[in-house]
């Protein structure tokens with residue numbers, strides 16, 4: 050669909066910009082199992098969307114496809130109108146070269162359930178590694194940015210610590226700072242509090258609420274924290290079997306779900 | 320029976336052979352094996368199967384055939400190279416195939432989340448290897464590399480097949496000249512022990528130091 054390369058900067062003022070994210074006829078198979086089929090949706094610029102649905106409904110797969118951690122079996126994913134992994138040329142589906150993929154991928158960041166900090170690096174180095182070696186920032190610049198971000202997640206005094214010396218909640222806040230240091234347009238959050246002890250969840254969600262309030266980063270959130278979803282997202286998409294079965298603003302979705310499967314799912318988790 | 324004078328006489332002779340051959344071959348051979356082994360391990364993961372599979376066959380072949388055979392083949396095939404150099408190259412390459420396996424399991428032990436986090440940060444592949452994967456993998460591999468170096472050290476008497484005057488050969492010559500082998504062989508054994516044991520202890524210390 051979108052083939053012209055519109056400028057990728059904040060385009061709120063430009064006329065009819067391409068959506069930030071578009072899934073077009075996306076299909077994903079693992080071996081012979083089809084996990085996603087004919088999936089179509091768009092996410093607007095700066096929009097924050099929560100994905101809910103039973104385990105195995107394909108939420109993680111959607112995020113991983115966007116992060117290029119999984120190969121798309123068929124279809125297209127567009128980011129600001131640019132092809133992510135496959136382009137359409139003369140009606141044909143063409144795989145992009147790794148260099149081209151890397152260009153678009155830079156606009157996307159992800160925070161994982163298991164944090165995935167680099168244990169061989171200090172907290173500070175975890176955050177500055179990519180800005181220095183991917184964005185070409187100077188060491189000083191990257192360090193200054195990193196310290197500002199650490200301030201924001203309340204961990205400036207742990208800059209020299211190693212990840213193994215931190216609690217899970219602290220590690221996850223560092224992982225958030227690390228993703229933000231790349232100045233992403235899109236942030237993917239996959240059950241970022243699911244691996245945490247309950248008493249540590251609040252701090253992490255607090256940081257994310259702050260990010261949602263103070264930036265216009267487009268966010269795709271998979272979470273079981275319904276209050277959080279309500280607070281930060283403008284739209285909730287309910288998935289089942291790789292399909293969107295219902296979507297609505299959170300108040301509506303959580304108080305008056307229309308679809309029977311949504312009702313059952315929400316009853317089960319609340 | 321045991322002539323302690325002969326023992327003391329054998330000591331400097333064998334020590335010389337020990338330093339000049341056994342130690343030199345082991346140190347240079349280990350360095351070669353450690354570097355090549357890493358190259359193989361990375362190549363096996365990064366190269367397309369068309370090149371990777373034949374490489375794997377070659378490495379398996381080397382690993383599963385005896386060292387003395389390699390020594391003899393290369394010794395007779397490249398007569399212009401000095402026997403000691405042949406020894407270093409052959410032992411280094413032979414052990415690189417073992418070390419490659421150690422590196423491989425070290426690399427495999429890194430959780431996929433590390434690779435994924437690197438991708439999510441758009442780190443280039445080479446930087447991911449250098450800054451994220453190898454520092455963790457090598458730390459896991461180091462004890463095993465140390466063990467291979469010690470094994471290599473104990474394999475140096477095979478150099479006798481290509482007439483390199485390493486320590487055991489020297490002990491044999493010394494014994495033959497003095498009509499008694501036990502003293503010189505005891506010296507050789509002690510020197511092996513004196514070198515292996517501290518190395519093993521050192522490796523353990525290093526391992527602890529590298530833990531984070």
Ligand SMILES: Nc1ncnc2c1ncn2[C@@H]1O[C@H](COP(=O)(O)OP(=O)(O)O)[C@@H](O)[C@H]1O
Nearest residue numbers: 079082084102103104105106107108109110111
């Ligand atoms: N690497 C994989 N190999 C095979 N099947 C997978 C793989 N990853 C996910 N799946 C399958 O894809 C489906 C969707 O999984 P996932 O996207 O993780 O769902 P969710 O995040 O909603 O729980 C599940 O049936 C899961 O078993």
Ligand SMILES: [Mg+2]
Nearest residue numbers: 108109110240
């Ligand atoms: Mg999931």
